[in-house]
Amino acid sequence: MLDPDRAKQIVLEHIAPKPPQQVGLEESLGLVLQEDIRATCSVPAFDNSAMDGYAVLASDLAQASPQSPVVLEKVDYIPAGNREEREIQSGQCYQIATGAELPPGADAVVMKERVEVEGNQIRFMHSPQVKEHLRFKGEDIEEHQTVVRRGELIGPAQIALFAAFGHARVLVQKPLEVVIITTGSELVDVNSPLEPGKIHDSNSYMFAALFREERCLCHRVGIVQDDPELLYEVLKSHINADMVLISGGVSVGDRDFVKDVLRKVGVEEIFWKVRVKPGKPFFFGKKEDSLIFGMPGNPASGYVIFEEFVRPAIRKAMGYATLEKSLVTATLEKRITERTERRQYLRAQLRKDGDHFRVKPLPVQGSHSLSSLAWSNSLIIVPENSEELPEGSQVTVRPLIDTLGMQS
Secondary structure (H helix, E strand, O other): OEOHHHHHHHHHHOOOOOOOEEEEHHHOOOOEEOOOEEOOOOEOOOOEEOOOEEEEOHHHHOOOOOOOOEEEEEEEEEOOOOOOOOOOOOOEEEEEOOOOEOOOOOOEEEEHHHEEEEOOEEEEOOOOOOOOOEEOOOOOEOOOOEEEOOOOEOOHHHHHHHHHOOOOEEEEEOOOEEEEEEEOOOEEOOOOOOOOOOEEOOHHHHHHHHHHHOOOEEEEEEEEOOOHHHHHHHHHHHOOOOEEEEEOOOOOOOOOOHHHHHHHOOOEEEEEOEOEEOOOOOEEEEEOOEEEEEEOOOHHHHHHHHHHHHHHHHHHHOOOOOOOOOOEEEEEOOOEOOOOOOEEEEEEEEEEEOOEEEEEEOOOOOOOOOHHHHOOOEEEEEOOOOOOEOOOOEEEEEEOOOOOOOOO
């Protein structure tokens, strides 16, 4: 059996991202940027008003108060998009819209709610501070600053930045095309009634959802019975996708035909079996540019293997700067008694407790367990040949979700 760290290293060594492509902004959502984007101008591009109000010289209103208002003459109105060339003089003010460029010399804005208007005579009852309600050139983003870095996932905010700086097209990594095949004569589709001895295929839906989390384009082939000839025909037709994931049939049972059939269709076996629990009979192979993942048929095993080995591979192929969710250290709330020579990944509930994390393994840890997947938000990573871990031990945990603050 292969050491899990070495297995992950081998998988990643076989990832060769495809050349990136230019796409329009509307096509870029959910893809990974493959270039640094820099600001072509400062943001704001000029000093402007943060409020609808009146641009003034703060010194003119140093003594203004409700008991002793100061009256200034309104020279003009400056709407957003217009520019005033005349410098403001003592005793003057300009009505100004939010986002409009300040007139030369003005150093504060008073909100319109804090004045009284009588024609062009504006009565001020508030003494503003210098720079009050102003936004200054470059205070958000400076010209030439890198605003989105290569390897970042493109979301709506990133697209807004691209547009703000005149980038109509950006360089991205295109989504991977993935084929998912589930094997097993005991399986029936979710729409079919259950007969004695049969179970619904849940793995293909689980894996498709996991791939779609990474914005992959998924094709679920469906269920293939435990028949090597049928499996051969299916694999021959789909083996050239970017990634092929086969669920089930990779262990040592009499009807586990996947490895033999993969060899028959020309797949090179890179490794088989990893020193992990659950998920030991994990297969990784390659045919030309296609990566082949043979996953254990038990759902918890497949889920763990996906998180530890397949998701990082997807992210490298997609050009992400970060391949894995960060590990955290947490205090164990329930002892772990099982000892094994393999590295364990225990489904668990992770919660934030002040500035620290606390974690509790779920009671059902069987590789068949769907409940432990649905009710977990993390994996406790127990090292190989570990002794019993008592309550209060510090353990390493991989979060399975991005937000951990939902529980307290």
